[in-house]
Amino acid sequence: MENQNIEQEVMLTKEDFASDQVVKWCPGCGDHAILKAVQDIFPKLGKKKEDIVVVSGIGCSSRFPYYMNTYGFHSIHGRAAAAATGVKLANPNLSVWMITGDGDCTAIGGNHFIHACRRNIDINLILFNNRIYGMTKGQFSPCTFRGTKTKTSPQGTYEDPFNPGELAIGAKATFFARGVDINPKELSEIFWESYKHDGIAVTEVLQNCMIFSNGVHENITGKDVRDDMQVKCVHGQPLIFGKNRDKGIRLNGNQLEVVKIGENGITEKDILVHDKTTEDTGIHMMLAHMMPPHFPVAIGVIRDVKAPTFNDSLDQVIENEKANSKIHCMDDLLNSGSTWTIE
């Protein structure tokens, strides 16, 4: 319920949210742009600075809290979701932002991640997906594509990666969005949607690691390919993309396909209209699943459905119990039930 608790208009600027710490990511690292996008949107949230907490795990990306002039907690590898859950349950009025890497979130922290999704705890989770362990200098992660050569896979990996979107939606996340590091404006908009969403909001950012997985998203974000390889998911709008906006996603039977408008009698009407609010995970899963070379990648808010949040549910139970109990303090409890007196 964080959105409804704006007690007063807060006039803040981007600079208000930059901490005094020197940002130590490699020059050209995608993390810089994500930081900028977050610093851009925070002043617009209407939240006071002291009511925002940024929680992270361990990794290059997880250094994030040090660069934000808010309350911040840099926890341990993989456990940010658990720490963020504690922060939110302790004080639901806080706006909680969790920063995690693909390794932090889907390897060592996989268990906490799926349970945070399932419980629908009201936190904003930003997953920096560079498909590599950056901080430890380039080992493959659960999001590294099969066959990729890394420090610990000199012959190429022989395992298939997770798709964080499928993982999140499969684990019952009520919000999933995807953005790219080179488009901070679009990211800011996504973070705004994330903020407005009550419940877990997972945003995967395709982030470039200059050093260890440079270019891994190039086939999606490259200048010459991006229009053909990204489809913007806008609620209520047809999923049309392409340099000439002549391509679209069509639901054919029980599968998605890419079609060309104007060819084979296909018109705009045939194109799937994006509905982020459908309860059913089917189409959202299929959208999250889309990958080059045969499909563009879905960008924007793919899923945004309503469900009771874990923190609200807990607070409701507490309110009910308080209203209906005869025991109001420890003295009441200590003296309740079966007791006897020695005189």
Add this chain to the structure above:
Amino acid sequence: MTAKSKVVALEHVVIRFSGDSGDGMQLTGNLFSDSTAFAGNDFATFPDYPAEIRPPQGTVAGVSGFQVHFGHKPVHTTGDLCDVLVAMNPASIKANMRWLRPGTIIIFDSDSVTEKALEKAGYADDPTVDGTLADYQVVKAPISELTKEALKDFGMDNKSMLKSKNMFALGIVMYLFNRELDTVYKYFETKFKGKDQVIKANRTVLDAGYHYADTWELFTNTYRVEAADLEKGKYRNITGNTAAAWGLMAASEKSGRPLFLGSYPITPATDILAELTKYKNLNVKAYQAEDEIAGIMSSIGAAYTGCMAVTTTSGPGLSLKSEAMGLAVMTELPLVIIDVQRGGPSTGLPTKMEQSDLMQALYGRNGDAPLVVIAARSSAGCFYTAYEAARIAMEHMTPVIMLSDGSLGNGSEVFRIPKMADLPSITPPLAKADDPNYMPYRRDEKWLRREWAIPGTPGLRHRVGGLEKENGKGNLSTNPENHQIMTELREEKINRVANDIPLQEIYGDKNADLLVVSWGGTFGTVRTAVEGLMEEGKSIAHAHFDYIMPLPRNTEEVLQGHKKIVVCEINRGQFAKYLRMNFPEYKCEQFNKVMGLPFTIGELAFKIIRLWKIRISNKRSC
């Protein structure tokens, strides 16, 4: 009282109700404890369930027991060897042989002896006739048949009638101890309210057992344990796990910091989680996480956010929490970690007690990561130990491990109900809003603790985490000198807690020849054994440690001036090693046992006497 037999006064009695899992022994034992409370005795109880949920009927593995130790004098333990064993089938005799002493009265349902029952219990012959039980007073009663006989006019089927046979046994025991039946009647009336027929049936069987014992003169003597000389006040019966939960809640109320528990079920600690989840009405946020790591991490998140945060577990869970405990040490946040110890290593003996997590609690983290370790000495004492753990955590901004164990957690004791107003105050060092000089690692001179700056407070925004911080400012720092300073500060901060805890007590003559040392849940047995030897005139004293890290300031004085020191513990000598490490000039003998069972008073006394005879020379060891 129509007792024809002689009434003998006893100081204290241990009685164990034992039967098949379905025989209702837990209820029987609880009803007997209620009447014990009513009789004004001091008492302690211990349930002994099988580890399996539905173990094979009639087997030794399926035996469920409930022990009550009650007395005219203070009762420190749940008792070891029994004075009376109620055995509802042959397997219950087999399972409890180790707990019998010469002369134990065994009240036995003679109807339970069938070929099949003997076979399931692993007896070739009826143990009550073949001499197996020659050292004991076996009182055979056809309990099943007499129960059916008593209920013959109630129109009940065979199975339902037999369900009440525990009440027949209880009637016999109530007679044996000259107890009034009122408390049991009262229980029937509240429990079966509106079901008059059920109330009547239960009463009938209970009365039948009582009168049977009387009429048939089952016992040559009956017994009476006079009311104990307990301090004036209001009392209740409480288990260690419930007491721990309530102690935490009391500390939360006292400090004004909301209670947050992040935990994951594990025997024998689960009951603390289950207990705390009940009290949402008292604003307790109890959170069952996906694993132990999430349990402690959510608690650390909540501690950062200003809650009195707790995580509860047992050995395997404590192992999982190690890395996160280090984070709590590094971020210098208040956190209570309760470890209800069980037999280890690995999954070990989940339902049995042990004290073998001590070293893990003290040192089981990467880096130099000191924290406070304290231990509970009794079931009711868990209330105060948990309260104290929370007080130290919040007032010194540090994680605190409280060690309990399976016997303390599940055992129950008479608990004198405190008034909240009488409990010590708890004042955490909260940072002041908008303090222009606030720094995350600024410390006060006296305790070296940093302030607690809680998200939501204006003007105190800051970042903390597991990376080393610059002293004072709290910025990331890899400076070599700074790490040296911070490591020493973290250590010194814990050492200074010694100035905020009581001095170590020594029970008995402080220059006694023999000093017996113990810690944690063995308090009752060791104290009772020492008292016995003192009464025999032995020069003996007892030091029981509740505070382990840091040790009380006067620990060395306590160790001084004895010919021998013996450290008794349920592990392979972890506290003894710890003392030797801290005080190498004192020679510590050890007495250890690792059978998943508490010490018995007898074996302790035996060991101590032996030390006396063999080892106490005139040379002082110090």
